[in-house]
Amino acid sequence: MKKPLNSQLPHMYPWVQPLIIFFILVSLYVWALRGLEVDFELVQDSWPHITDFISRLFPPDFTVVDIAIKALIETVQMSLWGTTIGAILSLPIAIASANNVAPPWLQWLANLLQNTVRSVPSIILGLIFVAATGLGAPAGTLALSIYTIGYLAKFYQQAIEAVDKRSLESLQVIGASRIQIAQYGILPQVLPLGLGYTMWMFEYNIRAASVLGVVGAGGIGFQLKSYIDGFEYTKATTMMLVLLVVVTVIDIFSSKLRHYLDQM
Numbered sequence: 001m002k003k004p005l006n007s008q009l010p011h012m013y014p015w016v017q018p019l020i021i022f023f024i025l026v027s028l029y030v031w032a033l034r035g036l037e038v039d040f041e042l043v044q045d046s047w048p049h050i051t052d053f054i055s056r057l058f059p060p061d062f063t064v065v066d067i068a069i070k071a072l073i074e075t076v077q078m079s080l081w082g083t084t085i086g087a088i089l090s091l092p093i094a095i096a097s098a099n100n101v102a103p104p105w106l107q108w109l110a111n112l113l114q115n116t117v118r119s120v121p122s123i124i125l126g127l128i129f130v131a132a133t134g135l136g137a138p139a140g141t142l143a144l145s146i147y148t149i150g151y152l153a154k155f156y157q158q159a160i161e162a163v164d165k166r167s168l169e170s171l172q173v174i175g176a177s178r179i180q181i182a183q184y185g186i187l188p189q190v191l192p193l194g195l196g197y198t199m200w201m202f203e204y205n206i207r208a209a210s211v212l213g214v215v216g217a218g219g220i221g222f223q224l225k226s227y228i229d230g231f232e233y234t235k236a237t238t239m240m241l242v243l244l245v246v247v248t249v250i251d252i253f254s255s256k257l258r259h260y261l262d263q264m
Helices: 005-012 016-038 041-044 045-055 062-097 104-118 121-131 139-163 164-175 178-214 218-230 233-263
Strands: none
Touching: 016 041, 016 218, 016 233, 045 121, 045 233, 062 178, 062 233, 104 139, 104 164, 121 139, 121 218, 139 178, 164 178, 178 233, 218 233
């Protein structure tokens, strides 16, 4: 039976499909740009204002380094506890979401929970817990815990779903129990990925904690906002520099840890 002409076109003209994809992408970006309603003349005229604001940030005022370090320690403490609590709560949700472990009805409920948590911005979570516990680090820690669940549960789920099915089938053939399958088949494959994702989330939460400080949820972000509100831009620069140093150190450490885990 002769194939339809439209199924023969990709083989006859291999450039057609990439051209169609390119046209769709260009159309999509043009549509998005029109929706932004960017005033390019205004953007061009705004450069003096941008450079003026940046010039006010320098030179940094290092007289507040002690305050910055104290606030940063609080930020790291918030991130450590927030990431740990979120990681612990994420694990059962991830297992319930994985299509190679859980039944469909449980997957649907767990994925709905994940999507619900991810749809709530971290600022809103901060406001909710500030209203519940008052200003300070406890509110930020609780907000980070819930925020972490939305992402780590998805990352853990993907790691579980990426497990080699043949290894699980081999364990089933020799009569392994569900606990043994999880212990010897799933855990060794998921653990390196899971730890790498958790370290990445800890690093990210330090930045997120800085944002939560804007709503009074503790950490270096609270000091940063206070200095900016008081037009003390050089002190705000010191806060950002201290944060940059710590995030860079944690990024180097977590990269080396992930590399070590990949070799396991």
